[in-house]
Amino acid sequence: MEETELRGVQQTLGPVLRAKALDNRLPDPILGDRHAEQVMRRLDPDYDRRRSGRSQVGLVAAVRAKAHDDWARAFLAEHPDAVVLHLGCGLDTRVQRIDPPATVDWFDLDYPDVVELRRRLLPPREHHTLIGSSVTDLTWLDSVPRGRPVLMIAEGLVPYLAEPDLRTLLTGIVDAFPTGRLQFETVPVWTRRSSKWDPTLRKYGARFHSGFDDPAALADWHPRMEYVDEVPMYDAPELMAKAPANVRRMYRLLNLVPGMKRSMRIVRFRF
Numbered sequence: 001m002e003e004t005e006l007r008g009v010q011q012t013l014g015p016v017l018r019a020k021a022l023d024n025r026l027p028d029p030i031l032g033d034r035h036a037e038q039v040m041r042r043l044d045p046d047y048d049r050r051r052s053g054r055s056q057v058g059l060v061a062a063v064r065a066k067a068h069d070d071w072a073r074a075f076l077a078e079h080p081d082a083v084v085l086h087l088g089c090g091l092d093t094r095v096q097r098i099d100p101p102a103t104v105d106w107f108d109l110d111y112p113d114v115v116e117l118r119r120r121l122l123p124p125r126e127h128h129t130l131i132g133s134s135v136t137d138l139t140w141l142d143s144v145p146r147g148r149p150v151l152m153i154a155e156g157l158v159p160y161l162a163e164p165d166l167r168t169l170l171t172g173i174v175d176a177f178p179t180g181r182l183q184f185e186t187v188p189v190w191t192r193r194s195s196k197w198d199p200t201l202r203k204y205g206a207r208f209h210s211g212f213d214d215p216a217a218l219a220d221w222h223p224r225m226e227y228v229d230e231v232p233m234y235d236a237p238e239l240m241a242k243a244p245a246n247v248r249r250m251y252r253l254l255n256l257v258p259g260m261k262r263s264m265r266i267v268r269f270r271f
């Protein structure tokens with residue numbers, strides 16, 4: 001097993017990676033990420049051999065990743081000269097899944113300890129750079145080429161950032177590039193508040209720090225920023241079509257609880 005020294009919020013990459021690995025074992029996967037399965041096996045060779053080790057209850061993570069991939073592929077098809085900022089990348093293998101052309105420069109950013117682990121687990125690529133930094137220390141932007149369209153993908157990151165830090169990040173990216181897309185998820189205020197009781201987050205000593213009941217209103221933060229759209233997550237058709245029956249039932253029941261369906265929202269903006 002690979003030794004890992006991850007702390008606090010960094011450990012939240014584990015359950016997401018595991019969910020993506022398990023999705024790949026479905027007869028008809030949602031994301032179909034064989035790299036995730038390989039990385040998960042190296043991190044924890046017995047990950048699927050323990051009790052409930054193969055449970056697909058986290059499958060919604062594959063829906064979220066697929067939504068980001070679909071948006072990213074569409075943007076890169078239109079902008080083959082783009083710069084991609086994949087923030088809070090964890091051990092996600094998006095660059096392998098999307099396999100962008102050599103005209104795209106891709107930056108994967110996470111805390112230095114996560115980036116170090118990534119280096120050990122995933123092979124280097126041309127036109128792919130790892131940045132070990134907190135996303136909130138914007139000096140990392142200095143190492144990124146400007147003057148080209150930018151795609152910012154932040155999957156599973158934004159709720160962990162405090163609102164002022166998020167605002168500085170988004171407006172800083174809009175100011176730094178001529179045009180682009182920003183895609184990420186937000187949670188409503190009640191999810192942020194209740195995150196301090198979330199058993200997984202408590203285990204890692206992490207919690208959400210920002211929440212928005214109307215994510216489209218984030219466009220007000222910058223005159224060039226414009227809300228585009230949102231895609232479903234907990235009630236996504238592919239989740240209902242591909243999840244095993246017991247998991248499908250669980251999500252259907254959860255979605256009956258007021259607010260649950262939109263307890264996390266996948267949104268994008270353009271500028």
Ligand SMILES: C[S@@+](CC[C@H](N)C(=O)[O-])C[C@H]1O[C@@H](n2cnc3c(N)ncnc32)[C@H](O)[C@@H]1O
Nearest residue numbers: 010012013016088089090092111134135155156
């Ligand atoms: C839930 S994981 C998601 C990982 C990956 N995006 C995925 O979907 O598999 C959250 C990630 O955000 C990273 N993160 C949280 N706060 C961060 C910060 N201030 N700067 C850089 N990375 C951060 C964590 O280290 C972790 O890898």
